[in-house]
Amino acid sequence: xxxxxxxxxxxxxxxxxxxxxxxxxxxxxxxxxxxxxxxxxxxxxxxxxxxxxxxxxxxxxxxxxxxxxxxxxxxxxxxxxxxxxxxxxxxxxxxxxxxxxxxxxxxxxxxxxxxxxxxxxxxxxxxxxxxxxxxxxxxxxxxxxxxxxxxxxxxxxxxxxxxxxxxxxxxxxxxxxxxxxxxxxxxxxxxxxxxxxxxxxxxxxxxxxxxxxxxxxxxxxxxxxxxxxxxxxxxxxxxxxxxxxxxxxxx
Numbered sequence: 001x002x003x004x005x006x007x008x009x010x011x012x013x014x015x016x017x018x019x020x021x022x023x024x025x026x027x028x029x030x031x032x033x034x035x036x037x038x039x040x041x042x043x044x045x046x047x048x049x050x051x052x053x054x055x056x057x058x059x060x061x062x063x064x065x066x067x068x069x070x071x072x073x074x075x076x077x078x079x080x081x082x083x084x085x086x087x088x089x090x091x092x093x094x095x096x097x098x099x100x101x102x103x104x105x106x107x108x109x110x111x112x113x114x115x116x117x118x119x120x121x122x123x124x125x126x127x128x129x130x131x132x133x134x135x136x137x138x139x140x141x142x143x144x145x146x147x148x149x150x151x152x153x154x155x156x157x158x159x160x161x162x163x164x165x166x167x168x169x170x171x172x173x174x175x176x177x178x179x180x181x182x183x184x185x186x187x188x189x190x191x192x193x194x195x196x197x198x199x200x201x202x203x204x205x206x207x208x209x210x211x212x213x214x215x216x217x218x219x220x221x222x223x224x225x226x227x228x229x230x231x232x233x234x235x236x237x238x239x240x241x242x243x244x245x246x247x248x249x250x251x
Contacts (some may be wrong), residue, residue: 006217006236008248014205014241016050021239025052026059028199032130033066038102040127042189042197043094044072044143045086047173048135050093052239053204057097064201068127072134072194073144074107076159076181084175085109106216107187113159116187121156124193132197138206139165140212140225144188149226156193160186172208182226191229195204200236202227207243214247 009019032039042064043053053224074086082088087106105123108116124211139146167182176182192193194200204213215237223229230236240248 006230006233006238008217008238008240008245009086010245010248011239011241014243016052016217017205017239017241017244018049018053018203019055021052021133021201021237022055024237024239025056025131025201026062028131028201029062029067033063038066038068039131040068040070040129042070042072042129042132042134042194043090044132044134045089046135048203048205048209049133049213051205052133053093057094063100064098065102067102069094069101069104070124070127070129070189071105071107072132073186073188074109074188075110076113076185078111078183082121084170102247107157109183109187113185113187117155117157117159119188121186123158124189129197131199131201132194134194134200134202136202136209136212136227137166137217138169138208138212139163140215140227141166142191142229145191146227146247147224147226149191149223151191151226151229153190154192155186155190158190160188162186191223193225194234195229197233198235200230200233202230202236202238205241207246209240209244210246213238213240213244217248 011020028040080087144160146166170176170182215225221228
């Protein structure tokens with residue numbers, strides 16, 4: 001299965017794109033369970049993950065009781081009852097759909113942030129990740145690592161400041177009514193922690209992500225466009241629909 005570079009897979013629609021990504025993720029989870037009797041995964045949120053998660057939880061043949069999942073990021077200070085809460089998102093779209101799920105490690109943005117980073121870091125260090133299921137932001141971020149992202153820290157989870165482009169995206173996707181409503185800080189899995197995953201499946205639909213997708217696959221690797229770091233991962237698949245792939249050179 002080893003590859004030398006990122007593989008880009010293009011589907012005609014975002015529904016097809018989400019299904020294709022979910023099938024790859026399911027394959028990787030099943031393989032880990034077969035080989036080690038356990039699988040550890042990372043899950044992202046946002047509009048880009050809707051179809052993938054919906055399809056993933058419906059797939060047969062996955063022993064979810066042997067799966068431990070880690071939450072990628074969460075706003076600081078946002079209650080779980082808020083419509084934009086990523087804990088709420090994953091509880092409803094993933095955890096509640098899988099009653100036999102082994103364990104889910106949520107990021108709690110309502111407690112002291114540095115302590116929460118340490119708590120989560122201790123857990124994930126004991127659970128090497130088999131597959132990270134992620135997206136790319138309109139500003140090229142991975143998780144909430146906005147540019148210029150910290151490519152050096154070895155801490156698994158960190159406190160980050162959200163830039164204006166990231167916050168505008170959250171308004172544009174309908175999670176918040178105004179820019180002022182969007183929190184200015186979050187707890188995020190770090191770039192190095194994401195890159196430690198044995199495999200990465202990156203799901204990126206929609207025309208509004210086309211510029212970010214084009215830049216992400218184009219050298220050089222730079223923390224000013226954090227997603228470019230995926231070019232360095234040995235086992236990374238980028239799933240895009242036709243609109244997101246609009247600026248790529250098709251074979």
